[in-house]
Every structure is written in C-alpha cells, then in structure tokens.
Amino acid sequence: TLCTLLTNTQNCGEVLESEELFHTAVQNEVASTIAYRVREQNSWEQVPLPWQHIYEETYTYVSEYLAELHQVTAKLASQDISLVALKNSGIVCGIYPHPAACPMGDIDVLIEKKHFRQAHRILLEQGFHFEFRSDLEEEDLDEAEQGGGTEYWKILPNGEKFWLELQWRPVAGRWIRPDQEPSAEELMARSIPIDGTHVRLLAPEDNLLQVALHTAKHSYVRAPGFRLHLDVERIVRAYPDLDWQLFVSRVKALQVCTAVYFSLVIPYELFETPIPPWVLEALRPAAWKKATLRRWIQKAGLFNPHEKKFARVKYILFTALLYDDFKGLLRGIFPDGKWMQEHYQFRSQLLLPYYHLHRLGNLLFRRLAT
Template sequence: MAVPAPGDGALPRLRHLLLALLAGRAPAELAGLDQEAWHGLDRMAALHRLQPLLHHHHRADPAIPDSLRAGWAEAYRASALASLVLAADLTATTALLEQAGMAPLALKGAWLAWHAYPHPALRPMRDLDLLLTPDTVIPAFELLQAHGYRQEGAQHLTLEETVRLDKHMPPLVSPRGTVIELHQRLWEVDGRMDHAAPAAREAAIRARAIRSGPLAYLAPQDTLAHLVIHAVYDHRLDCGPLVLSDIAFLLAAAPVDWDAFWAEARAGGWQRGAGLVLALVKVHAPDAQVTLPADLPPCPADLADLSTGLLLQELDTRQSAGVAATLTAAGPGAFLRRILARRKGADDVRDVTRDLSSEGGFAAWAGMRLVRTVRDLARREVRDQSRDLARLSRWLDA
C-alpha cells in the first residue's frame, strides 16, 4: 500500500534527516521518530532511488528499524541485478551504433556507476543516456528501432522538430527492457525553461571524451559540469539528492582542474548554478575536495534552504508547480505557451504545437492540465514548491 506524503510540518524535518542518512550520518533525532515518520522517510528514499545507498551506509545501524534495513537490503539486491542488465545493454547498444560509424558517448550514471561508486548497485538508473550529434541522432534512433528497440509512449513532435527543440529523442526500450535515451545535445535549448539555458561548448567537450574498454564517456570534469547543469538548469533540482552523492564520489575518483572548470562555467554562464550545487555538496560531504572561486558571491541563505527542499520535492506535483512557477518567473507569455502545449527554440524560427491527439486532443489535454494544476495548488506544499521553483529561476537569471 502506498504511504501518503507526510504533512507540511513534518516534511522539513524528515528531509533533513534523510539527507543526513544519505551522507552516512545517524543524527540523534532519529530516536524520536515514530512508525509513521519512518514510513514517510522511507517513501522519500524510494522515490529518489536512495535505498541502495542507505543500505550501504546503515546496514548494521541499530538506529534504523529492522524492517527498513531489510527493505533497503532488498533494494540493493534488486539494483545489483538491474545493473547487470544495464551493463549488457550499454555495451550492446553502443556497439551497434559504433559499428554503423557513429560515436556515442555514455553520460552521467553510465560512468558514475562503474567508475566512481564502490558498486554499480549504489547508483540506480532509470535509463541509459547516450550522446550523439544532431546530424546522427535520427539515423541512430532508426537503426536501434530496426534492431528491435521500441519507442516508449506517444510522439508529440516530428523527429526533426525534436532534434531542433529538445535535448533528446523519444525514449526507446531495448529488447531486454532497458530505457535508452539518445541525446542530440547535453542540455536543454534556450527557451524551454523559465530561466536562460547555459551556453554549450559541445565540440570541445566531445573532443575531451575518454574511453574505458569498449565504451566512450565524457571526461570526468565534463561529467561534473553536466551533473551541475542537468540538476539545476534543466531540472531545478527535481533530479533528487543523488546528485550530491554523484559529485562526492566523482571527486573522490577523479581529479578536477578547478581553474579550468570555473573558466568554463563563466564562459557558459552557469557559474551561479555550479556555485549553488557545489555549496550543497560541501554541506553534504564536508571532506569532498570542492574549490569555490574567491570572487563567487555566496548563495543567499534562503536559497540554500529552499534548494535543499527542492532536492526532495514531490515528483507527482512538479508539473503543476512548474506551470504556476512559469507564470511567476517567466510571465504570462511563457505561461500561455505551456498551457497551449507550444514549444519555441532559441533560433526563434517558429513556435511548434505538440500533437496531443493521442491524449484526446488539445482541448482535453489543456483542460486536464488546468484542472490538475488548480487542484494541486490547493495544497500548501505545492504552492511552496511552485514559489521555490520560481525563486530559483529568477536567481539563476539575476
């Protein structure tokens, strides 16, 4: 049976305790949690794929109820088995593409799980991300379909419009059941979010790619940049607190040229987001070798607090909160485009309206979206979520 989200007053406390557990600490306040609070904490852990890592840190910790430790151990075992399938699909998929003359690069979790974490089970993945180029991504997509990979879900844009307006193609599912996302760019195009997207110097990033055995990856320093931009600019932190562990384990596994990193951040316009995420990492893992530049202004205290909450935000209300945040942060024009299911790229060639026929047509979709948004915003925690998302977007653009 699903456990409901904890009430407003309990959420900040549980979030604080869960982040402490994720960092390997066991605060004394754990002794005061009742069964309902433990269920709420475990619910958040499951939602954000944290249970295997909690098992790693606390499998023998008597402060954790036996039932939770047993559940975390089972999540670890399931993740270990899933990692075997993921490894096989990662090798097979990249081999298919390379044999066709393409040069896929494995992103984020594919490198972290097998090269930064102590065991790949500690870094569960919902999918495998592979970077192609805008010129090769459609042929790659069609090649995989010809080898039995099936498209997941409805396709709202043509493939050509997807390449122009999105960062990745519609998800594919491998014959083994792994979700594969083929990316044509590393992060979102400008115009997709309520704040400006960072500039991308992808040619230089691709040139720095590394190989390990049969697979090619972003260089660790570029993986760090990708983690930061993906977390704060592409997702406004709804990727969850796993990003903090990702960065802590990355920094322990690979050296970073901090002068070069911050020079890239300034050139791309993403130094604010990088400063925020890395400041959160320093709180999460004080021993992590993070270097912040002396001229980087500190994050406002309220922004650091709300960012901690956004890392553990409710995922089933993020769309409603995001719609409302768009009205606050980006104005009525951007809000109207979201409600009208329109997308506009940085090239300003034209607006494209998504094909929603598979969802009952535009009128049905817009009506359902508005009804759900209004219903969700009746809850105080969703209004807070929306306010915090808008605050983050405004600060990123300040």
C-alpha cells in the first residue's frame, strides 16, 4: 500500500482513514511524502488531520534546514569555497523542490579536501558545534578528517537542533574501498549550479551513483531504510536523458556493480522506476550471489528501518558479498600501503601492520549496533 500511495494517490480517501496505515507510514518516514502526493492529486480538505499535520511539520522543519544551508553556502562562497548538497539535500534543492516530500534528519554537503579545515573554522564562526551523534566517534578533527567528514549541530530560532555533515568523501562508508568512490575534486568539477543559489548539485550520472552507493552503505534496509529508495526513483525520473552508458561504465570502473545493482533493482520493482532493463542486466551479479543477497534483504525486510536487521556475523557476510569479487574484498580490508600512510599519517613502513590491524578492528567492531 505504501508503494502504491507513493506513486498514485487518486481516490485514496478511505485508505488514508486507516490508523494502522498512518502509523506504518510514520515508522517508515514516508507519511509526509504520501501527504504531499495526496495534496497534489486530491482535495486537501478531505485528507485526515494526522496526515495534514505531518505534512505541515515536515514542510516547516525542512524549509528551515534549507534556509540554514543557503546561509552556510553563501558564507563559504564568499571565501571561494564551493559546496555540493548531497542525497536528499541535493534532491530537494535542485530536483524535487517539495520540502514536505523530502523528510531528512540532517543536511549532507560535499567540499574539496583542500577546503576542509577552512570550512570547519567558518562553521564554528557561524555558531555550529563540532560533535558526532554516534558515541563510537570522538571529536578529534584529525581523525574525523581522515575518516572523510565531520558533523555539526546548531540550535535554530525555533528551538530545533539542526545537524550538518561536512564531507570530503562522497560516501565515506567504512566498508567502501577508498578507490571505489570518485574523488570529491572530480565530482565538484562536474557538478552543476542550482539557479538562484550558491548550492551546487552533482551531475546526473554522478548523483545517481552517489545515492546508489549511499543506499548500499545502509544495506538497503537499515535506517532510514525504505525512503532511501525514493532517491533513486526521483533522480531517474528527473533525467529522462540520463546517459546510462556513461553511468554503467563508471560503475564498472569503480567495481561496484553488485552494490549498485540492488540499489537500482529495488526501486525498479517497488515503484516501476524507468531503469532500462539492459542496465540491470549489465550490472547483475552471479546467480548464486544475486539469490543469496535477495533472500537476506527480503528476510531483513525493507520496512521498519529502526529494527535490528542483521546479527554481526551476517552483516559482515552480507557486506562482503557486495564486493564484485574476492580480490576487491581483500583490497577493501587491506588497502595499499601508500593509501594507509596518507590516511593514518605515519611514515615508517614498520607501522603498516599495526595500522592494518587498527583498521580491521574498526571494520569489525565499530558502527555495527544496527
């Protein structure tokens, strides 16, 4: 029912009277999106009050988030620092400009690594506080920079706590190999302006690849879960002339076919997202791997994203299968020495085994609570 309402809300008045449906939509963070769709196609006065309230609440707080984003972006632009809004933030700014239909927990932005420290200082000057939401992270700027980004919060005039993620890595997943992400510099160079703002948006093919990797980072089912698949749906529908050949070539070059395949096939089946079948065929993993991952995704469930989805061992196995081959998995666990030295800032090769063990410990035991 949720999938149907996200694509077609005509004559849905009686369905919306269901308290169970409303509760399910709220749990899966799509209630305001459905309310927006209903408002588009039906008489708003006939919509039950709970749906109207969630629409208004989401519209208000997302609009305030965006106003803060534009202030930050203008300040950075005055220092010649360009900024790209990522994921849902970029979608609502430049693709699907409907705040109530784009609930979010924070704003994610991408800058070039060379501007990272300066942007950090500017955010502090703007009243932001440097702090990670996870208890597993420490407020150490050097370590945060190595990891790919920082988090900040600020209390807005209405009392809302607003979170901002500043990243120089576009995905920054612990299990995503460093060479499996396009560099921020490449993405920034190909990014496109959003009219009337200082915010920039990833080029269509880059944007689709970035949200596909982000969805894979969340194992397709972990919070925020189900609504993540709307990102692919919206980008694909926004660009009917998207260069699929270029997209597939970049996916293959980064060796992320398996991860991206499931990020595409899920919205293809849920929402009939117009992804060319040949694209799915080009990225399709081996039959045994496809069947195994599909079965585990179905067992974990696309809904109720805040429930625990995997036991630790199964999560590790699931993530390992997302690599295209065993060689890629080994490179993900043990990156080359040059990258390790740059990332962990050490010089002596004698320290390489220590930092490999340190990295392995992070992969196995950090951020596995869900």
